[in-house]
Amino acid sequence: MSRPRIRLPDSASPGEIIEIRTLIDHPMITSLSSPQPRDMLATLEARMNGETFFVYDFDNGTSANPYHVFFARVEETSDFEFVWTHENGETFTAQGRVTVA
Amino acid sequence: MKFDRRAFITASAALVGVALLPKRFAWAELSDDVADALRAAIADREVVEGGIVLDAPDIAQNGASVPVGVFVESPMTAADHVREIRLFATRNPSPQIGAFRFTPASGRAEATTRIRLAEGQEIIVLAETSDGRLLRVSATVEVTVGGCVT
Known part of the structure; x- marks a missing residue:
């Protein structure tokens, strides 16, 4: 469970705005209408060379297996890190690199 | 997802006349928890x-997973960018769906995710720009099979 998958282009030109897709397997149990204990991710944070450029704050209305499409403007070859943080503090990460020629 | 910029700009231009007027919500039509959530997000701002x-979608087959995309035209510079776009449900067990937070390095104030809708309802979207402006739109989604908000 909670195996993140990401899709990034391998390369980009300087200043290009790239599309990023992320998916993580997670039940996202709110326990609002079920007896199961709450089991929810709190945030998805996307970083480019260590700088946060996009965040999603999860609340009760997010589907199971959260999927996101968002963008980044890349100026130079960049290391990307995607961090999902559970409400209990546990984290799940995925990494990627976009080469700027 | 790509939005039709031309249609958007045309629609925006057509809306300017009314858009300049501060719009008050029809608070009375909203349940208390939805009104509270929106009041907390808006405070006393216009x-x-x-x-x-x-x-x-106008009609979602499966309320457990409804694709929703948001986009605000913005240069996404340090001086002028969209800071946050928040989603609210009007007839879910809890109104907060989630929030996208952007920076200039996001490049575009555009994102897509999948949401849960317990039944057919209006979705409300609030966007906040770096200069403190608040924008609002809403759309009604009919749901064929309600998404149990587990």
Whole structure:
């Protein structure tokens, strides 16, 4: 469970705005209408060379297996890190690199 | 997802006349928890109607996973960018769906995710710009099979 998958282009030109897709397997149990204990991710944070450029704050209305499409403007070859943080503090990460020629 | 910029700009231009008028919500039509959530997000600020493209299906087969895209035209510079876009449900067990937070390095104030809708309802979207403006749009999504908000 909670195996993140990401899709990034391998390369980009300087200043290009790239599309990023992320998916993580997670039940996202709110326990609002079920007896199961709450089991929810709190945030998805996307970083480019260590700088946060996009965040999603999860609340009760997010589907199971959260999927996101968002963008980044890349100026130079960049290391990307995607961090999902559970409400209990546990984290799940995925990494990627976009080469700027 | 790509939005039709031309249609958006045309629609925006057409809306300017009304968009400049501060729009008051029909609070009476909202349940207490939805009104409270929106009041908390808006505080005493003025809300401009429009300026957000909300891409949601008219009819969702499965309420457990409804694709929703949002887009605000913005240069996404340090001086002028969209800071946050928040999604609210009007007939879910809890109104907060989630929030996208952007920076200039996001490049575009555009994102897509999948949401849960317990039944057919209006979705409300609020966007906040770096200069403190608040934009609002809403759309109604009919749901064939309600998404149990587990």
